[in-house]
Amino acid sequence: MKLLENKVAMVTGGAQGMGAAHVRKLNEEGAKVIITDILEEKGEALAKELGANTTFVKLDVTDAGSWEEAIKVAESVFGPVDVLVNNAGIDIMKPFIEFKAEDLQKLLDVNLFGNFHGMQKILSSMKKAGGGSIVNISSLEGLRGTAGNSIYNASKFAATGLTKAVAQEYAEYNIRVNSVHPGAIKTPGIEADDIKDTVQNYVERIPMKRIGEAEEVANLVAFLASDKSSYSTGSEFISDGGIMAT
Numbered sequence: 001m002k003l004l005e006n007k008v009a010m011v012t013g014g015a016q017g018m019g020a021a022h023v024r025k026l027n028e029e030g031a032k033v034i035i036t037d038i039l040e041e042k043g044e045a046l047a048k049e050l051g052a053n054t055t056f057v058k059l060d061v062t063d064a065g066s067w068e069e070a071i072k073v074a075e076s077v078f079g080p081v082d083v084l085v086n087n088a089g090i091d092i093m094k095p096f097i098e099f100k101a102e103d104l105q106k107l108l109d110v111n112l113f114g115n116f117h118g119m120q121k122i123l124s125s126m127k128k129a130g131g132g133s134i135v136n137i138s139s140l141e142g143l144r145g146t147a148g149n150s151i152y153n154a155s156k157f158a159a160t161g162l163t164k165a166v167a168q169e170y171a172e173y174n175i176r177v178n179s180v181h182p183g184a185i186k187t188p189g190i191e192a193d194d195i196k197d198t199v200q201n202y203v204e205r206i207p208m209k210r211i212g213e214a215e216e217v218a219n220l221v222a223f224l225a226s227d228k229s230s231y232s233t234g235s236e237f238i239s240d241g242g243i244m245a246t
């Protein structure tokens, strides 16, 4: 039997990047997957490629109404949702003094309110399913501060607090909530020419001396989504080639 046989999973920001890797892995492990994103064309194409056990629903994580609609569609297609991967996230980097309040609001809208709306809206579906697993994708930047990344740090730390508190409140309903903290992972953003030198310098500091693959994070997400992680809730799971241990 596959790891996620009979599970229904929803992934936000699932059309590309790491989100698409999570979609592929959950699907490969037997879950029925609702791919959500604001990118309709890419999301539809991924669902078409993966076939009948996936469907695409447009979802802007900042919009509570959009969550209600998406969950309604998910339940009508596959039934109550067992797994939510809150993956959609954005970053803006610059010196702290240059940030405007609007920048912070924009990041909080996606990285914090996205998780807030998603968790609030999915809980009743998970109760119907008899339990569930919520995996909030954070970052190493949700565990430490980095110059130039202050408001991303703030948004990801806030989401970690939410993860831990909701885990406490919903443990009695067999609903687990954990966070995943990837280091530098091979995604389109990290392969841009203008940051090549910065990335190379960073790689030198990683004990494993390489950038991670999205599939390596997806394996961790699948484990947390599954019943194999049944005694883990409210915890932080790192996938970073060892850099946080230095």
Ligand code: NAP
Pocket: 012, 013, 014, 015, 016, 017, 018, 019, 036, 037, 038, 039, 059, 060, 061, 062, 087, 088, 089, 090, 110, 137, 138, 139, 140, 181, 182, 183, 184, 185, 186, 187, 188, 189, 190
């Ligand atoms: P990505 O390639 O930019 O994918 C994120 C997806 O979310 C995109 O399709 C994006 O669409 C979508 N999105 C943005 N705003 C949204 C919204 N309001 N509602 C729904 N979807 C929205 O990002 P990634 O690099 O794979 O990162 C995925 C997650 O991992 C993020 O939470 C990120 O913070 C975290 N992370 C990434 C790394 C890394 O090395 N890549 C490391 C640590 C943590 P648009 O392209 O239109 O914005």
